[in-house]
Amino acid sequence: MTGEAIVFYLLAAVTLGSGVMVVTSSNIVHAAAALVPAFLGVTGLYILLNAEFVAGIQVLIYAGAITVLILFAIMLTEGGTGLGTRQRNEQAAVGTAVAAAMAALLIAVAVRTGWAPPPAGAVLPSYTPGAIGQSFLRQNILVFEGTSIVLLVSLMGAILIARRED
Amino acid sequence: MHWGWEVLRAIVGTVIIFSGVAVIAAMFGVLLERKISAWMQSRLGPKHVGPQGLLQTVADTIKLLQKENIVPSRADRLIFASAVVIVPLAALLDYVVIPFGTTRWGPLIFRDLNIGVLYFAATSSLVVIGILMAGWGSNNKYALLGGLRSAAQLVTYEVPIGVVLVTVALMAGSLSTVTIVNGQAGAHHLWYVLQQPVAFVIFLIAATAEVNRVPFDLVEAESELVAGYFSEYSGMRFALFQLGEYGEMFAMAAMAVTLFLGGWLGFSFLPAVLWFVIKLYAVIFVFMWVRWTYPRFRIDQMLNFSWKVLIPVSVLNLVVTAFFVIVR
Numbered sequence: 374m375t376g377e378a379i380v381f382y383l384l385a386a387v388t389l390g391s392g393v394m395v396v397t398s399s400n401i402v403h404a405a406a407a408l409v410p411a412f413l414g415v416t417g418l419y420i421l422l423n424a425e426f427v428a429g430i431q432v433l434i435y436a437g438a439i440t441v442l443i444l445f446a447i448m449l450t451e452g453g454t455g456l457g458t459r460q461r462n463e464q465a466a467v468g469t470a471v472a473a474a475m476a477a478l479l480i481a482v483a484v485r486t487g488w489a490p491p492p493a494g495a496v497l498p499s500y501t502p503g504a505i506g507q508s509f510l511r512q513n514i515l516v517f518e519g520t521s522i523v524l525l526v527s528l529m530g531a532i533l534i535a536r537r538e539d
Numbered sequence: 540m541h542w543g544w545e546v547l548r549a550i551v552g553t554v555i556i557f558s559g560v561a562v563i564a565a566m567f568g569v570l571l572e573r574k575i576s577a578w579m580q581s582r583l584g585p586k587h588v589g590p591q592g593l594l595q596t597v598a599d600t601i602k603l604l605q606k607e608n609i610v611p612s613r614a615d616r617l618i619f620a621s622a623v624v625i626v627p628l629a630a631l632l633d634y635v636v637i638p639f640g641t642t643r644w645g646p647l648i649f650r651d652l653n654i655g656v657l658y659f660a661a662t663s664s665l666v667v668i669g670i671l672m673a674g675w676g677s678n679n680k681y682a683l684l685g686g687l688r689s690a691a692q693l694v695t696y697e698v699p700i701g702v703v704l705v706t707v708a709l710m711a712g713s714l715s716t717v718t719i720v721n722g723q724a725g726a727h728h729l730w731y732v733l734q735q736p737v738a739f740v741i742f743l744i745a746a747t748a749e750v751n752r753v754p755f756d757l758v759e760a761e762s763e764l765v766a767g768y769f770s771e772y773s774g775m776r777f778a779l780f781q782l783g784e785y786g787e788m789f790a791m792a793a794m795a796v797t798l799f800l801g802g803w804l805g806f807s808f809l810p811a812v813l814w815f816v817i818k819l820y821a822v823i824f825v826f827m828w829v830r831w832t833y834p835r836f837r838i839d840q841m842l843n844f845s846w847k848v849l850i851p852v853s854v855l856n857l858v859v860t861a862f863f864v865i866v867r
Contacts, residue, residue: 376543
């Protein structure tokens with residue numbers, strides 16, 4: 374087994390192990406904190422794929438900001454404890470169905486993809502912050518702007534709801 | 540044995556960074572803080588342990604190592620214990636991309652990542668998780684309030700820091716810290732502090748807030764919150780939080796030197812590393828000077844200052860910089 378494979382299995386174990394903890398822990402703060410190793414495991418996988426920029430963004434946005442936001446929200450509600458929160462509700466059946474459909478879709482895509490190694494002499498597309506920026510503001514400008522509008526609207530909605538009392 | 544070599548390199552690097560930060564940043568930093576505060580308040584400061592009190596923090600560390608480790612009976616043991624690891628770890632990770640100087644064989648840096656600046660922003664943002672976990676895990680209302688204030692503060696001041704990092708990266712045309720320092724070399728390239736004075740001031744202010752120092756220390760305001768998020772920690776765990784805090788402060792100062800003060804660049808009569816150290820301690824002195832000069836902000840003033848002043852000004856500065864970079 375090559376070093377790369379060992380690292381891959383280690384990272385996959387960390388990601389999946391903490392992922393299981395996120396969905397099974399009855400303490401919601403433990404579940405939120407377990408997101409951190411899960412995100413960092415995914416970061417490691419990105420680095421293994423030579424995608425440093427996405428890895429940096431993964432740590433900054435997911436591990437650094439999303440987790441903090443979730444923890445912050447938990448601590449501001451429920452009297453700051455978050456203990457004894459039920460992990461299931463009456464929508465468990467629907468959730469299971471959606472998750473199963475999603476898993477089936479992903480497995481189908483993974484199996485159907487060829488995964489052929491690139492032909493000899495082929496050059497991988499450049500994967501620098503510059504190239505990502507070009508792609509955002511040239512080919513994918515519509516998606517990029519659409520996402521910004523969605524984010525702006527949600528931001529304004531949050532402010533509107535928060536300020537309703539006065 | 541390429542992989543074995545890499546692992547060995549990582550272990551050696553970790554040991555060097557940890558001991559370096561523990562001795563230079565935490566121990567010497569605390570001593571410097573006490574001496575400078577004493578000087579500003581016309582006192583003498585620590586004077587008895589070692590020559591001129593130089594070994595005072597060594598004695599303090601040995602004392603903390605011997606102390607009992609107290610865990611509150613209703614604390615969440617897992618979260619309480621793991622928070623202690625996250626805060627110093629996040630601070631130590633920052634040092635991977637800081638170029639300390641240059642030698643004949645190339646720049647003195649653990650890894651010149653091509654996402655250096657982004658890496659710095661990412662790792663320093665991990666501190667918040669440790670602080671929130673410490674505040675919640677202690678099961679103490681003061682600790683929880685300190686943790687929540689800290690989360691609000693750190694998330695708020697990460698935004699101007701991020702914008703400033705992008706501004707400097709635009710000027711240098713790269714995210715690599717070594718390229719950024721090299722961009723300030725030569726007669727035609729001024730240090731970025733002269734080209735970007737606004738960004739420099741914003742970075743210093745936001746860095747002070749990121750490391751929870753006065754005037755942004757409402758996270759651990761003694762008169763309201765005992766000691767904030769680490770109220771319940773004792774002994775070596777308390778020392779590890781201090782290590783994380785001073786490590787983060789030195790990392791922020793080192794980043795300010797790298798981004799704005801030309802890193803290791805200087806006149807040739809002193810070695811490059813020494814220039815870096817001199818500039819580093821100059822920035823550290825500014826941090827300490829501010830701490831012992833200004834009173835504390837209120838939480839609404841602190842949040843308003845970032846959202847209504849720092850963020851708009853830094854974004855405006857970024858737009859103007861981008862315009863001139865395109866025109867150039």
